[in-house]
Amino acid sequence: xxxxxxxxxxxxxxxxxxxxxxxxxxxxxxxxxxxxxxxxxxxxxxxxxxxxxxxxxxxxxxxxxxxxxxxxxxxxxxxxxxxxxxxxxxxxxxxxxxxxxxxxxxxxxxxxxxxxxxxxxxxxxxxxxxxxxxxxxxxxxxxxxxxxxxxxxxxxxxxxxxxxxxxxxxxxxxxxxxxxxxxxxxxxxxxxxxxxxxxxxxxxxxxxxxxxxxxxxxxxxxxxxxxxxxxxxxxxxxxxxxxxxxxxxxxxxxxxxxxxxxxxxxxxxxxxxxxxxxxxxxxxxx
Amino acid sequence: xxxxxxxxxxxxxxxxxxxxxxxxxxxxxxxxxxxxxxxxxxxxxxxxxxxxxxxxxxxxxxxxxxxxxxxxxxxxxxxxxxxxxxxxxxxxxxxxxxxxxxxxxxxxxxxxxxxxxxxxxxxxxxxxxxxxxxxxxxxxxxxxxxxxxxxxxxxxxxxxxxxxxxxxxxxxxxxxxxxxxxxxxxxxxxxxxxxxxxxxxxxxxxxxxxxxxxxxxxxxxxxxxxxxxxxxxxxxxxxxxxxxxxxxxxxxxxxxxxxxxxxxxxxxxxxxxxxxxxxxxxxxxxxxxxxxxxxxxxxxxxxxxxxxxxxxxxxxxxxxxxxxxxxxxx
Numbered sequence: 163x164x165x166x167x168x169x170x171x172x173x174x175x176x177x178x179x180x181x182x183x184x185x186x187x188x189x190x191x192x193x194x195x196x197x198x199x200x201x202x203x204x205x206x207x208x209x210x211x212x213x214x215x216x217x218x219x220x221x222x223x224x225x226x227x228x229x230x231x232x233x234x235x236x237x238x239x240x241x242x243x244x245x246x247x248x249x250x251x252x253x254x255x256x257x258x259x260x261x262x263x264x265x266x267x268x269x270x271x272x273x274x275x276x277x278x279x280x281x282x283x284x285x286x287x288x289x290x291x292x293x294x295x296x297x298x299x300x301x302x303x304x305x306x307x308x309x310x311x312x313x314x315x316x317x318x319x320x321x322x323x324x325x326x327x328x329x330x331x332x333x334x335x336x337x338x339x340x341x342x343x344x345x346x347x348x349x350x351x352x353x354x355x356x357x358x359x360x361x362x363x364x365x366x367x368x369x370x371x372x373x374x375x376x377x378x379x380x381x382x383x384x385x386x387x388x389x390x391x392x393x394x395x396x397x398x399x400x401x402x403x404x405x406x407x408x409x410x411x412x413x414x415x416x417x418x419x420x421x422x423x424x425x426x427x428x429x430x431x432x433x434x435x436x437x438x439x440x441x442x443x444x445x446x447x448x
Numbered sequence: 449x450x451x452x453x454x455x456x457x458x459x460x461x462x463x464x465x466x467x468x469x470x471x472x473x474x475x476x477x478x479x480x481x482x483x484x485x486x487x488x489x490x491x492x493x494x495x496x497x498x499x500x501x502x503x504x505x506x507x508x509x510x511x512x513x514x515x516x517x518x519x520x521x522x523x524x525x526x527x528x529x530x531x532x533x534x535x536x537x538x539x540x541x542x543x544x545x546x547x548x549x550x551x552x553x554x555x556x557x558x559x560x561x562x563x564x565x566x567x568x569x570x571x572x573x574x575x576x577x578x579x580x581x582x583x584x585x586x587x588x589x590x591x592x593x594x595x596x597x598x599x600x601x602x603x604x605x606x607x608x609x610x611x612x613x614x615x616x617x618x619x620x621x622x623x624x625x626x627x628x629x630x631x632x633x634x635x636x637x638x639x640x641x642x643x644x645x646x647x648x649x650x651x652x653x654x655x656x657x658x659x660x661x662x663x664x665x666x667x668x669x670x671x672x673x674x675x676x677x678x679x680x681x682x683x684x685x686x687x688x689x690x691x692x693x694x695x696x697x698x699x700x701x702x703x704x705x706x707x708x709x710x711x712x713x714x715x716x717x718x719x720x721x722x723x724x725x726x727x728x729x730x731x732x733x734x735x736x737x738x739x740x741x742x743x744x745x746x747x748x749x750x751x752x753x754x755x756x757x758x759x760x761x762x763x764x765x766x767x768x769x770x771x772x773x774x775x776x777x778x
Contacts, residue, residue, distance in 0.1 A: 198604065
């Protein structure tokens with residue numbers, strides 16, 4: 163049985179015209195999708211004088227002055243560092259805990275398994291909004307407000323429900339014969355996980371890692387709420403702060419925007435397949 | 449990436465894990481020897497313990513506190529807030545600002561769900577009919593979705609700028625000067641301007657999901673319909689759409705539930721203004737709690753969002769399960 167909407171070479175001139183029309187619509191859409199990014203790059207790389215005269219126009223001059231001023235006086239250098247310090251540990255935490263948990267929920271019978279699973283996936287049902295305010299006071303009480311540790315733990319916990327659900331689906335799909343064969347050969351339960359099962363799901367683990375990293379890097383509300391003093395302010399809230407003095411400094415603002423989206427764009431373009439596949443299997447399975 | 453985040457607000461999961469085509473689901477028909485069962489039990493508990501601990505402290509505990517906050521009057525300082533019963537809840541129902549915000553939420557949910565759905569489906573259908581450049585189009589359409597909403601808000605702010613903004617420039621260039629306005633500063637246009645930005649950033653996500661659903665459509669059925677004389681629209685309506693129905697409902701659920709908890713893009717672009725024109729429950733809850741120090745009232749508003757979203761989640765999930773049982777493609 164063949165799958166997918168049929169494709170074929172157009173045979174008539176009418177069919178060729180149809181193909182041209184399709185490319186026209188797709189091309190215009192692509193231009194609309196790309197335009198804001200082009201605008202960011204062009205505004206960021208103009209000379210500050212040119213930005214004053216012609217704030218939103220496309221390239222007419224070239225200079226790195228805006229980037230330099232965002233990097234130094236705009237403090238974007240420290241925001242970049244903070245963004246990494248807030249996304250890398252939280253992502254690692256989500257990936258490790260979700261993989262272990264997903265495996266246990268899928269393959270290891272233990273008492274209280276169903277109850278524990280439902281408790282973990284409650285996070286898929288209840289939006290962050292519901293508990294964000296009490297969480298602020300809870301973190302304050304724990305001394306974790308304005309801290310890298312506290313913010314990382316919150317970022318990780320918002321991703322755990324999805325991550326566990328996602329990994330459990332993958333581990334559920336693996337055939338039982340594999341672990342039985344390994345057990346016959348004398349492998350311990352830990353060895354079965356580490357040597358047999360984990361290697362079979364590395365692509366899922368990778369997709370989860372990329373997906374979670376993007377989520378955490380882009381997260382705005384969590385650092386906005388839980389880093390009130392701004393000591394470890396990441397790019398997202400840093401850019402928002404910069405926006406406060408809008409209309410004045412469009413050049414450095416564009417440069418700051420470029421600095422904020424550049425890592426995301428690089429990661430996305432290099433890992434394009436994994437990102438879309440990850441989103442896809444996540445959404446379809448989830 | 450936030451807004452209708454796929455991860456945060458997905459419908460409730462069905463108890464058994466969904467199967468992938470052609471793979472076998474695990475069965476525990478094989479009875480492991482007691483020693484193995486003991487080892488599995490031990491490893492299972494060790495694997496799940498840190499996960500459950502984190503979820504308990506950072507999800508379940510604050511959720512329980514949220515419910516407690518509704519029934520007291522907490523100002524963020526008083527360690528022993530007075531019990532007020534249902535006062536917060538009755539105040540919500542008597543607050544005209546809540547109704548205005550709710551109305552904006554409704555507009556947001558209706559347009560913000562339907563527009564990406566239709567555009568995403570249309571683009572996906574178009575792309576299945578071209579070969580050249582499909583990887584390029586796919587990548588480009590998806591880019592806005594991975595960008596942080598703050599950055600998206602900044603750039604669209606320039607497009608909407610009252611003087612020399614791109615949108616007004618284009619309107620002037622084509623002689624539609626009468627329609628130029630300060631898009632984000634005008635109460636009549638602000639909500640729709642922000643909404644258009646949100647649609648721009650969401651459509652790629654919907655598109656990619658539909659694209660993969662269309663790949664799984666049974667071509668033989670489409671061809672058979674063509675031979676029976678069905679035209680393009682009929683083939684779409686009676687052959688293609690029923691097959692992608694489960695996916696359509698899933699996308700519908702994600703965007704709909706995302707619409708309830710919209711925050712980032714509005715907060716960044718207008719902050720709820722001008723004059724409350726873009727205020728939604730999310731921004732109102734935030735400003736009540738953190739700007740007016742009305743912690744309990746803000747929490748009550750946030751809970752209201754959840755309580756309203758849950759029936760939709762349950763209903764859609766039931767619908768989705770029924771359609772997939774009827775044998776659609778995944």
